[in-house]
Amino acid sequence: RKRCVRISTGSKHGFQSMSINEVYGEFRCGKTQLAHTMAVIAQLPKEMGGAEGKVAYIDTEGTFRPERIMEIAERFGVDPDQACENIAYARAQNSEMQMELLEGLASNFATNEYRLLVIDSIMSLYRTDFIGRGELSERQQVLGGFLRRATQMAEEFNLVVLMTNQVQSDPGASALFAGADGRKPVGGHILAHASTTRLLLRKGRGEERVAKIVDSPDCPEREASYIITNGGIND
Ligand code: ATP
Ligand code: MG
Secondary structure: OOOOOEEEOOOOOEEEOOEEEEEEEOOOOOHHHHHHHHHHHOOOOHHHOOOOOEEEEEEOOOOOOHHHHHHHHHHOOOOHHHHHHOEEEEEOOOHHHHHHHHHHOHHHHOOOOEEEEEEEOOOHHHHHHOOOHHHHHHHHHHHHHHHHHHHHHHHHOOOEEEEEEOEOOOOOOOOOOOOOOOOOEOOHHHHHHHEEEEEEEEEOOOOOEEEEEEEOOOOOOOEEEEEEEOOEEEO
């Protein structure tokens, strides 16, 4: 049996392999920065919070920046070019392509060198490809297929899966799944059930930001503050 691995988020918290970890919050709260930070940390030795693994990065919004990877690599004392080479990067232009890219990564994962799969962000292409109430059930069905495959891969290949997610623009819309401050991730029940751990990010005072574990099988609900630096997410 495979041993579960853990990859640090850059602060005290970490995410487990063989399950889906969802990070959600409003724009500019640091979801993409967290994804970049973890893409470097995943490559580090265990003592440094890593898993000595390669990284697959599916970018649906075109916000991946190799320069940021290089800056974060410097913080951890690893070779910036090597850090970039260890990331298999792909840009998805639509939801169909998002699924094809995931499937295509199976051959990468079969090498057993990969420990982190990033999807930044999970819902954006489904939200643009399926519009309005009339297409909602079809959207959720297709999304369900993607999440099942991602879950299966997480288990088969011992991967930490990190999905970023957006919040509904109307925080008062429903109390269901809402954090204490009413922010609710998009994606409905299907995504809520697929995610083993949900982490809510929000802006705090000044530069400070706050992460809150909303839904975790092994952690109590608690908050931790962090900042975004040149070297990525930090306590
Ligand atoms: P969105 O929902 O729009 O995708 P996001 O949650 O992914 O937003 P990020 O792009 O991760 O947000 O974070 C953007 C924030 O990170 C900005 O406030 C920006 O100032 C900050 N940031 C980016 N690079 C650096 C850096 N090198 N040093 C400090 N802060 C940075
Ligand atoms: Mg982003």
